[in-house]
Amino acid sequence: MKIAVTGATGYIGNHLVPVLGKEHEVYAIVRDTSDTVGIEAHVKELVVYDRERIYDLLAEAKPEVLIHLAGVFYGEHNAENIANLLESNLVFSTVIFDAAAAAGCRKIINTGTYWQQFSGERYNPVNLYAATKQAAEDILLYYVKAKGCSAVTLQIFDSYGPNDHRNKILNIIKNLEDGAAIDMSPGRQKMYYCHIEDLVSGYLRALSLVNNMEHGTYARYALREEEPKELRVLIEEFLKISGKRLQINWGGRAYRDREIMDPAGIGTVLPGWKPRYGWQQGVKTLLDERYEDI
Amino acid sequence: MKIAVTGATGYIGNHLVPVLGKEHEVYAIVRDTSDTVGIEAHVKELVVYDRERIYDLLAEAKPEVLIHLAGVFYGEHNAENIANLLESNLVFSTVIFDAAAAAGCRKIINTGTYWQQFSGERYNPVNLYAATKQAAEDILLYYVKAKGCSAVTLQIFDSYGPNDHRNKILNIIKNLEDGAAIDMSPGRQKMYYCHIEDLVSGYLRALSLVNNMEHGTYARYALREEEPKELRVLIEEFLKISGKRLQINWGGRAYRDREIMDPAGIGTVLPGWKPRYGWQQGVKTLLDERYEDI
Numbered sequence: 325m326k327i328a329v330t331g332a333t334g335y336i337g338n339h340l341v342p343v344l345g346k347e348h349e350v351y352a353i354v355r356d357t358s359d360t361v362g363i364e365a366h367v368k369e370l371v372v373y374d375r376e377r378i379y380d381l382l383a384e385a386k387p388e389v390l391i392h393l394a395g396v397f398y399g400e401h402n403a404e405n406i407a408n409l410l411e412s413n414l415v416f417s418t419v420i421f422d423a424a425a426a427a428g429c430r431k432i433i434n435t436g437t438y439w440q441q442f443s444g445e446r447y448n449p450v451n452l453y454a455a456t457k458q459a460a461e462d463i464l465l466y467y468v469k470a471k472g473c474s475a476v477t478l479q480i481f482d483s484y485g486p487n488d489h490r491n492k493i494l495n496i497i498k499n500l501e502d503g504a505a506i507d508m509s510p511g512r513q514k515m516y517y518c519h520i521e522d523l524v525s526g527y528l529r530a531l532s533l534v535n536n537m538e539h540g541t542y543a544r545y546a547l548r549e550e551e552p553k554e555l556r557v558l559i560e561e562f563l564k565i566s567g568k569r570l571q572i573n574w575g576g577r578a579y580r581d582r583e584i585m586d587p588a589g590i591g592t593v594l595p596g597w598k599p600r601y602g603w604q605q606g607v608k609t610l611l612d613e614r615y616e617d618i
Numbered sequence: 619m620k621i622a623v624t625g626a627t628g629y630i631g632n633h634l635v636p637v638l639g640k641e642h643e644v645y646a647i648v649r650d651t652s653d654t655v656g657i658e659a660h661v662k663e664l665v666v667y668d669r670e671r672i673y674d675l676l677a678e679a680k681p682e683v684l685i686h687l688a689g690v691f692y693g694e695h696n697a698e699n700i701a702n703l704l705e706s707n708l709v710f711s712t713v714i715f716d717a718a719a720a721a722g723c724r725k726i727i728n729t730g731t732y733w734q735q736f737s738g739e740r741y742n743p744v745n746l747y748a749a750t751k752q753a754a755e756d757i758l759l760y761y762v763k764a765k766g767c768s769a770v771t772l773q774i775f776d777s778y779g780p781n782d783h784r785n786k787i788l789n790i791i792k793n794l795e796d797g798a799a800i801d802m803s804p805g806r807q808k809m810y811y812c813h814i815e816d817l818v819s820g821y822l823r824a825l826s827l828v829n830n831m832e833h834g835t836y837a838r839y840a841l842r843e844e845e846p847k848e849l850r851v852l853i854e855e856f857l858k859i860s861g862k863r864l865q866i867n868w869g870g871r872a873y874r875d876r877e878i879m880d881p882a883g884i885g886t887v888l889p890g891w892k893p894r895y896g897w898q899q900g901v902k903t904l905l906d907e908r909y910e911d912i
Contacts, residue, residue, distance in 0.1 A: 379697045403673045403720070410712055414753070415704045422700060422746070447756070448763045452716070455760035459708070459753035462741065466749035469742045470876060582764060 326351065326386060327531075328371070328429070330420055331393030333358040335488055336435075340393070340524050342366040351385045353378075353394075353420065375419055382427040389431040389534065390424040391527060392417065399580065401452040413456035418463045425471050431534045432475040433527065434464050436544065438516070438590045440479070442582055450582045465542060474537035476530045477544040479591045485520030486609050493555075494610065497562065502569050507576030511556030514586045516548040519601035519609070523547060529597040546591025549599050558603060565607045620645065620680060621825075622665070622723070624714055625687030627652040629782055630729075634687070634818050636660040645679045647672075647688075647714065669713055676721040683725040683828065684718040685821060686711065693874065695746040707750035712757045719765050725828045726769040727821065728758050730838065732810070732884045734773070736876055744876045759836060768831035770824045771838040773885045779814030780903050787849075788904065791856065796863050801870025805850030808880045810842040813895035813903070817841060823891040840885025843893050852897060859901045 325348045331337045332352035344350050345366030352367045354360055360370055371381050396412035398405050421432065439454035440447060440461075449455040467473040484494050493508075500506060518526075526547040537543070556574060563570060579585075601609070619642045625631045626646035638644050639660030646661045648654055654664055665675050690706035692699050715726065733748035734741060734755075743749040761767040778788050787802075794800060812820075820841040831837070850868060857864060873879075895903070 375701060376697070401716075403670070403717075406713060406716060407669060407709075410709045414708045414712075415701075418704055418708075418746075419700060422695075423697075426697070442763070447759065449756075449760045451764065452712075452757075452760055455757050459756040462743075462752045462756055463746075463749050465741065466743045466746055469736070470745065 325349070325388045326368075327389045327391060328353055328382065328385060328387035328424060329391045329393065331395065331435075332363050332367070333360055334393055335483070335490055335520070336523055336527070337393050338362045338487070339485070339520050340391070340527050343524055343528065351387055373416070378419060378423045379426055382423045382429070386427055387424060387429050389433065389531065390420065390429050391433045391531070392420060393435050395435060395457070398453055399451065406452070409453065409456060413453070414459055414463070417460040421464055421467050425467050425473060430473050430539060432464065432467065432473055433530050433534055434461065434475060434477040436461060436477045436479045438479050438481050438546065438548075438587055439584070441590050442584060444590055450584065461544070468540055468542045472539040474534055474539055474541050476534050476537075476542075478526060478530055478594065479544060479546040480523070481516035481518055481546070481548045481587065483518050483520060483523055484606065484610060486612070488520070488610070493559075494562065497559065497568070497570065498566070498610065500568070500570055503571070505571040505573060507573045508559075509555075509577055509579045509583070510575040511554065511559065512585065513555050513579065513583050514552035514588065515555050515558060516552045516587055517558065517603065517606070518547050518549075518599060519606040522599040522601055525600070526594055526597050529594055533594075533596070544591065545594035547594060547597070547599075548587075548591065552587050553603070561603060562607050565604060566611050619643070619682045620662075621683045621685060622647055622676065622679065622681035622718060623685045623687065625689065625729075626657055626661070627654055628687055629777070629784060629814070630817055630821070631687050632656045632781070633779070633814050634685070634821050637818055637822065645681055667710075672713060672717045673720055676717045676723070680721055681718060681723045683727065683825065684714065684723050685727045685825070686714060687729050689729060689751070692747055693745065700746070703747065703750060707747070708753055708757075711754040715758055715761050719761050719767060724767050724833065726758065726761065726767055727824045727828055728755065728769060728771040730755060730771045730773045732773050732775050732840065732842075732881055733878070735884050736878060738884055744878065755838070762834055762836045766833040768828055768833055768835050770828050770831075770836075772820060772824055772888065773838060773840040774817070775810035775812055775840070775842050775881065777812050777814060777817055778900065778904060780906070782814070782904070787853075788856065791853065791862070791864065792860070792904065794862070794864055797865070799865040799867060801867045802853075803849075803871055803873045803877070804869040805848065805853065806879065807849050807873065807877050808846035808882065809849050809852060810846045810881055811852065811897065811900070812841050812843075812893060813900040816893035816895055819894070820888055820891050823888055827888075827890070838885065839888035841888060841891070842881075842885065846881050847897070855897060856901050859898060860905050
């Protein structure tokens with residue numbers, strides 16, 4: 325199949341595109357500033373995004389499926405970053421859905437976040453980032469209802485794995501020197517961590533699902549295991565596995581504003597998919613240098 | 619009260635602002651290109667929108683209520699107008715909610731459309747315009763849930779009245795010469811028409827409601843009468859009242875794509891509000907030149 329992928333050079337994209345590229349023609353939609361080294365060998369074409377030219381570019385590529393991974397994340401927005409947040413998560417998302425649909429694409433896989441469901445409600449966004457994700461879903465529904473697309477939104481929880489250079493807690497801890505001290509929240513918030521390879525298999529499963537859905541139908545599925553675990557338990561296991569000694573000052577900082585303390589049961593787990601990596605096995609891939617820079 | 623109003627120079631704004639101005643300090647948020655002649659005498663201040671300066675401007679004005687009327691309408695979007703549609707209805711809306719909330723404003727009245735509910739469903743957008751209205755509501759809910767604002771979205775159906783220079787069917791017919799011919803759809807779609815003075819009283823009613831709502835609560839209300847009427851019946855009555863003779867070729871053109879044929883029962887009518895203008899009386903205000911350019 326011909327598959328257009330946004331966010332192809334992000335953390336998920338860098339792992340998903342090489343796998344997709346084995347069986348499909350991948351059109352990676354990138355910025356002219358993106359570092360495409362990790363995906364170049366695996367794509368049919370790099371399509372450099374430009375709001376006006378993207379319609380012609382996709383009309384030429386004629387993708388059958390769009391996998392929309394791109395998104396900008398700010399835990400807290402402000403008067404300075406709000407323009408970028410809206411441009412990426414709302415304007416870019418809409419234009420990409422629109423250009424893909426105009427090019428005849430009728431299958432879309434979109435990416436959401438469990439932060440759209442603070443306290444488990446159908447919709448209650450943790451932050452403005454999560455609100456833009458919900459808003460993009462409602463835009464996507466126009467292409468489902470009015471243009472006959474079938475679409476799936478995959479709701480992502482926390483992710484981790486090798487080659488992860490994002491500024492996230494596991495990487496911060498991994499990169500600290502032995503003996504270093506770090507302030508953390510009390511750590512009693514429960515988390516779902518999903519290994520990058522399980523995320524990749526989730527997108528592949530969604531690809532097969534969306535191919536078999538009727539036109540004009542929509543579903544939202546969660547990529548998570550059954551039970552969340554306390555962050556504190558996860559981090560302590562991480563330290564044990566890695567043999568790293570840190571002075572973690574639990575409670576040295578406050579919980580995040582509107583922290584989700586227990587995400588248990590948020591969303592419907594993607595049918596026909598199960599994460600293969602337990603925490604112990606997953607953490608090992610993160611620590612094993614053979615996995616780095618593959 | 620101090621009330622910030624967007625879209626203050628649009629059709630609703632031009633009628634609402636003079637009424638608000640009698641009792642409140644109105645801060646009209648306008649573009650540097652807006653024609654402000656009709657509202658200047660009724661506002662405390664014209665605030666010229668600029669994405670970066672708006673935070674400071676509203677921090678200075680300290681509005682207690684935001685009435686968000688501004689919006690761009692395209693019945694059909696395309697690769698050319700989509701940027702403007704998204705900039706106005708999503709980016710501008712979000713930045714205004716954000717800047718108002720940052721300035722301490724905790725009461726918001728927002729404007730939606732019955733086109734968010736094709737075939738009466740909770741959400742099924744007629745067109746991308748309607749999808750942007752739904753998406754803006756998603757964003758607004760962030761300010762309700764996370765920032766403790768109370769907010770009301772007023773769902774607007776068709777509107778009409780004197781001084782209406784929009785390119786809408788009643789104006790087109792009104793401006794045709796006697797004896798002229800015009801192609802119309804078969805005209806069997808039912809419509810809710812709301813007179814501009816009734817819309818104004820609806821916003822005033824919403825203002826009093828939102829002032830009494832608890833922090834962090836939200837409601838969406840419809841500004842419509844009980845029963846919709848067929849467009850054909852409405853137009854024929856219009857011709858009778860006006861004494862105009864036209865050759866209307868009913869069925870000479872197709873219905874709009876995804877035309878709402880029967881909006882009966884969409885939304886919950888705003889409590890404590892009732893339209894005062896019947897069709898006959900309303901049409902007379904439209905035809906009476908004394909009402910023009912007031």
